[in-house]
Amino acid sequence: MSARSTAFGRGRILVLAALVAGVVAVSGCTAGGPSAGPSATSSAATPSAARDRGAFPVLSPEARIRLYAASRLQSMTLEQKIASMFVVHIPGSDPAPVQGYLAANGAAGVLLLGDNVPGSTQQTAAFTAALQTGDGLGTVIAIDEEGGIVARLSADTFPAAETLKNEPAAATADAFRQRAALVRQAGANVNFGVIADTTADPGSFIYDRVLGTDPATASERVAAAVTAENGQVLSTLKHFPGHGQVPGDSHDSLPSTDISMEQWSTSDEPPFQAGIDAGAPLVMFGHLVYTAVDSAPASLSPAWHALLRERLGFEGVAVTDDLLMLEASGVPAYADRTTNAVAAVAAGNDLLLYNSTVDLPPLVASIANAVRSGEIAESAVDEAVLRDLVLRRGIWLQQHPDAAL
Template identity: 35%
Template sequence: MRLERMAMSVLQPGFDGTEPPDWLRRALGDGLGGVVLFARNLSDRTLTADLVAEIRAESPDVVVAVDEEGGSVTRLEARTGSSWPGNRALGVADDVQVTEHVARRIGRLLGTTGISLDYAPVADVNANPDNPVIGVRSFGADPGLVARHTAAWVDGLQGSGVAACAKHFPGHGDTIADSHIELPTVHASPETLAERDLRPFRAAIDAGVRAIMVGHLLVPALDDVPATLSHAVMTGLLRETLGFRGLVVTDAIEMRAVAAHWPPEEIAVRALSVGADAVCAGISSSDGSSVYALRDAIVAAVRQGRLPEERLAEASRRVGELVGWHAGQAAARAAAVAEPDDDLGLTAATAALHVVGEPRLDRAPLVVEVTARPNQAADSGTPPGVARALAELLPGTQAVSVTVGDPLPDLSADRPLVVVVQDAARHGWIREVLGRALETRPDAIVVETGLPGPPAGAGYVATNGNSRASARAAARRLAHRPPTPEKESPP
């Protein structure tokens, strides 16, 4: 029973529904060490707090984790869009105090619901603009900038009493593949990795980050197996070279980068044997049998000698250390709640706007939002676009969504036209749709919510991110409203 409970303690599964299912309650009683929450579990902040309280009632010493990056990746605000701009916008503004304060506000949101671990910040250097999954989730392409903002984000979040988890070690920025779908390869020399990709992780470690998530990445300069299964990466590089002593978490083991090659039980055993302390399993079977299968595989691996019991005990101990750290941060969480409210998200997003020309709306426009399918990291929920934010300021605003293969609506010039795109520089079909729209309406205003490309239209606004905060900032700029005043909703 001791070995089985130890094996359960290193697992961090997800589940379906907005209440703990029976299998999860049973697993918590059997020693389950962590739970990961997704948008599918969270309907509003009050119910989120109730859900976490139910989980903790079954096991007070459980790590409750979530992906809450701000920007396009939010779980608690998936239905409304994040109140805070994402990393790219913060990097463009390049004010580390603002970055720290934004992370502190995100920590306040999580702390008031009882969540103990945030799988953030993204510490990847977005060295490849064609990267399909990082993009605006990164602070930028400059290693120094990413390093200082990563450290500031860690300071802000952990200063609010919630543990940070820098990801995706050793760096997911220089890839052209999405690890949710296939195994990305980072073709970089050891020297480039050290000076570029590892620099933000060193900064996070120096800032005292409590956890680091290792990505499903193949880095031939380091090993010939994915980083999550590599002793050279997990133990040799992260532990021995960089000196990290906190919790090492795997990225979700159902991601195709590894799941296409090994069964989940094998991934879990291999990851633990090479240095992982917690195994993230975002998708679990409806009866929880997949979680128990992972436990049994870990126990069998110990008994067979494939996984040293001392290694499993070390991993379990590190999970317990994070639980203990969180328990000791009650005063920090209380202090974060006591801080005065202001509209920090809007202010930060406004500082990141890049405007070309003098785009101005004096009446309600037609907004055509040209959208690609969001990457899987964004989870569920539809973030509000610029159209919704404009409608709040200019009643009568009409919105039309266009995706690949859809025809353009009637663009007759009886009202102003705003065309909203996301990553037009990376999607040929979006550039083609935008070109057709501008042929008909050269007076159109273009708003880019992803990585900016060449300016287009009679006026151009780049938000450097897709969040409710960035949409509001763009809308206020177009409607010539001051970038102040509404207070953020209470925690």
């Protein structure tokens, strides 16, 4: 087996371990290293166990979650599937408008920003609890909680990248373990908080947020952060394929680099591979152009999504960075919201992120039209939504630990 094939299998097991054994925290599952648990398509049953329990094989928890997700998928219309791929920000700390938006639009969840969390952790927990439903799928409640200059929760006083990049990896593990506990206490379940970018350039936009200034130290600390968050919140690596070598700020421009794939494989790839191997269940795509691979930003690039899946062995959920950033880039090709949404799904994203409240029905309709016209394969939408549903079923089970898988 090749090194890449080994990484593929290892990544699959670890992602499922994070989704089921760690975050769900159901009895009989364990989080941790490469032997943390079976893959989603495997069965926990041995022939003797199957005989003891009757004619039907005993399915692993992972397999049962996937069966549940597949059943939910079969009951959804095309428009419902597409709507469930969106995560948006809805301002304010009153849960009623958020509940109304989610119920009316069928979105997967929300992104918490500062205006959602102005009070104490307990107040935030009450707000987020009101957004969860009893229908068997958890609402994705995501937050950017890196610490330091990117922190939404006022109680997050734990060390962040500014200091952690100069400390042993154990310090990163300690900080992210405490940070993840706080995020979970506040009721968020997805943390867009692990920077896998790396750069040694103090002038870089991302420098103050990187966990390591070279691939080796960044990889060590990224793995430590993900491992520390496992079992508490769902970790997200960002900003794939790496902001460190790409000059500029992707919030209001479209950063581009002409470095070769060979250069990328040594300078930017290792921390992402380390995070995937540690079990990160989500990867966020940056609005970054690597001309050696694609003239489009990675967030809208089928080539980069294929590389993440096939080269790095990632089988978790791919999420865009805030798609409104593309509109703010000033590049005419990315000025249209609908076009960007269609391209994001066509590229292979599972979740589309917006840091503002967007009018969802026109976006859903445009993507559905692209599916019906053959521009996007419905099977690709099904694969994306299935990954999302597995994630959301895991979130729900974490909130209902006594529920049957």
